[in-house]
Amino acid sequence: MNTTSTKWVPSLTNDEYGMFPVEEMVLAGRRQKVYKNVSPPTSTADNQLPKTFRHLLREGTRKFADRVVVSSPIPLPADFYAREELTFQQVYDRALALAGILRERGVKVGDKVALGGNNSADWVIAFVALQLLGVNGVLLNATLTPEAQVHCLALTGPKFVLVEEAMAGEIGPLADELKSKGVGPIWCWSSVKHLPAAAQAGVQEISSLKPAAAQTVRDIDAGTSLEGLEADSDAFIAFTSGTTSMPKGVLLSHRAALHMLQTSPLIMARALLRNGRTLDEVMELMNTPPPQQPCHLMATPLFHVTALCGGFIAQYASGIKSVFMRRWSVPEAVKLIVANNVQFLGGVPAVVQSVLQSPDLPKDWVFNRFSYGGAPPPTRLAGDLVKRWPGAMPAMHVGFCGPDYVSKPEAVGPPMPINEIRIVDPETRAVLPTRGFGIIEARGSNMMKGYYNNPKANIETINEDGWLDTGDMGFIDEDGDLWIPKDMIIRGGENIASAEVEYVVSQDERMACVAAVAVPDDVLGELVGIAVELAPGQVVSPQEIIDFADARLRYPARPVICVVFDELRKFTGASPTDPSTRRDEQGAQERGQEGSP
Incomplete structure (x- = not known):
């Protein structure tokens, strides 16, 4: 890739977009790829991209001062529906x-x-x-x-x-x-x-x-x-x-955090090119402001990067209005969509899926864009959206958009130009070939600086060359697209490691073995289920086990189903789910030896 020219040249390969110039520089002692600070093909940029949030917020306010930026519930003890x-x-x-x-x-x-x-x-x-x-x-x-x-x-x-x-x-x-x-x-x-x-x-x-x-x-x-x-x-x-x-x-x-200012339009531009548009057509579309202010239902919490580095940044870059909810409710969401003329729906896939399935949504309602991530979407979601709204473009927050996504709904997609992704052997750390299944490592200027006040975790996670061990397993296909088979329970965007649930349930001394698994759900994508083997002589009902877990787990991690097996360890092996092992682990944590995220 030419990293010195500022001309945007379309390229349809996954490993070389050509839409944004990229250069290498040393950040935090590591050589990384970064976007050059020039205007991308989007109406949100004047001359230079914001370098800090302060710059973005001031410029957004200057350009869109009189526009509504947020429709929000009034804090309690006001009326529940007051806005x-x-x-x-x-x-x-x-x-x-x-x-x-x-x-x-x-x-x-x-x-x-x-x-x-x-x-x-x-x-x-x-x-x-x-x-x-x-x-x-x-x-x-x-x-x-x-x-x-x-x-x-x-x-x-x-x-x-x-x-x-x-x-x-x-x-x-x-x-x-x-x-x-x-x-x-x-x-x-x-x-x-x-x-x-x-x-x-x-x-x-x-x-x-x-x-x-x-x-x-x-x-x-x-x-x-x-x-x-x-x-x-x-x-x-x-x-x-x-x-x-x-x-x-x-x-x-x-x-x-601000790399999304270029990443988001890049995903859209690439999808348009892949869909047969010319570069001139793409540039015109990306630089033409919409006829009316876009409005977005922000159902994902802003303390998550999904909403903050996606929706919130887009608000100030493009003058978008966001509609907040006091708590998630599909009927209330539909009312707000209609009342505020929401055309852009995003967040975790569960939000989009539940609105799509709602009988309250007017049959003639039109959305023009969907963007979601943070959890594995149902395989058919992209196809269902395109079928109902042919003019809309579904997209993953970082990765696929448009026809590429519809054709490969289970894949994550290609990396951004500032990202390098590789698959390595879990033991040797040797880089694996195409479709080799192993640990996903990533490097780029949009990676975290590190875990705060946790040098041990940083050493374990980021190597001297800047490669970050994501902790996920996956492979890269012949097109350069990343795939991540499910190895964690992701409930509506909340990551829930099986070990988190197993650790808590195994504290009940009546348990001999515990395994937490994902249970498919049409709305939230996945829910938590547990399988247990009881200690000899114990008689416990599944509901009692669920009640024990509910009292000790955060809400998203609470199991919705429990199945008792006679010989679970035959299938799991003995293991970290064994209560004695879990109690040893608890002691290690109390001594400050933190486990894996």
């Missing part, structure tokens, strides 16, 4: 005010501030505020247990913790414990007066804080005191789901 709409400018102004409060309390470039909650206008405002300051946002997974939240906060040690009312109720009573672990004050962006006294005592409402001086706000807007903020600065820390141990913090740079 509000904010424009790009309103979000920016409120974010500036919050950023001013943080700066006057000592927050500066590179500091960490935690952000916890479900999708809401206030979550967006808080995230924008952090990025205007060049802060490293610690994005708490709102589905985790209070114990896991304490772990994530203690691991990262943020100066402040900004949360919604629900999370305030969970971690507010733990404020003293968090303080002892180096975590700063907890602030809530909504009222906490309806919460228990213990929660109120540990949380302060942001509305009660003294506003920042006008000059402080002007300085932030102007970009003063932002020395050191650049493309490879820390942007945010997201968290793994947590399997046999507590979640790990995944640190991403601005460069890594």
Whole structure:
């Protein structure tokens, strides 16, 4: 590939797109491929691509100031169905005010501030505020247990913790414990007066804080005191789901997170070329703004990279309106789709699948785009979407789009130009040939910088040449497309390792052996099922075992079915699912020897 020219030349091979110029540079001591900082063939770019979130957010606000950016539920204790709409400018102004409060309390470039909650206008405002300051946002997974939240906060040690009312109720009573672990004050962006006294005592409402001086706000807007903020600065820390141990913090740079600004249009452009369009036609389509503001139902949480590095970034790049929900409900989703004229549907495949199957969706409703990922979609989903909406283009978040995806719905697709992917032998680490099945390794400037505050995991995951061991098994076919056979339970986008479930269930001393498996589900893709062998002399009903697991597992990991076998170990081998082995593993974890994600 020519990495010096800035001319976009179409190429239909999977290993050389030619749509974006790529160059090599040394990042974090490793040679990696990066997109050159030039405008891609899309209407979202003026001259240069944003190098940081701050740049993206300011430019998006400048271009789309009066457009509605978010339709969101109003925080409780408001009426459950009460909603509000904010424009790009309103979000920016409120974010500036919050950023001013943080700066006057000592927050500066590179500091960490935690952000916890479900999708809401206030979550967006808080995230924008952090990025205007060049802060490293610690994005708490709102589905985790209070114990896991304490772990994530203690691991990262943020100066402040900004949360919604629900999370305030969970971690507010733990404020003293968090303080002892180096975590700063907890602030809530909504009222906490309806919460228990213990929660109120540990949380302060942001509305009660003294506003920042006008000059402080002007300085932030102007970009003063932002020395050191650049493309490879820390942007945010997201968290793994947590399997046999507590979640790990995944640190991403601005460069890594914002690569979607070029990757997304590239996927679309390549699909159009593959569908017979000429380069001139593709360029015209990609540079022609839609006749009306696009609207997207954002059902995936923003603390996941699926939504943040996909939908949220697209909002500010293209002026898209996002519609949030208080919690997922198919009938409510359809009502919001119709009320807001949603034409773009995305998130995890379960969201798209459930809307497609809903009898409430008007028969004549038209979607023009689908984009999903984070979980294995049903094989027939792409074909079903094209059959009902022939003019729409289904796409995986990173990988296939259009006819290529429809023809290979079980494949992931080709790597991006900035990515290198290889398959290696699990034992020798030798690179395997085409269709050789082994460990998937990836390298590129959109990879994580590393696990935060976890050098042991970094050594185990990223080698000296920058190759990241994904922990997944797969192969690459003759077309250069990646395939990942299912080896993990993925429930609606939540990764659930079998070991996570097995570990918990095996703590019941009545168990002799436990195996967790994926159970197919038409809506969520997969659910958790468990098979057990009882210890000699034990009599336990499947429902009792499920109840035991439910009390100890996070919601997505809870099994929906349990089958008791007489001799399960004949099929599984004795093993990590044996309770005695699991208790030894628990001891190792308590000594700080973390298991695999």
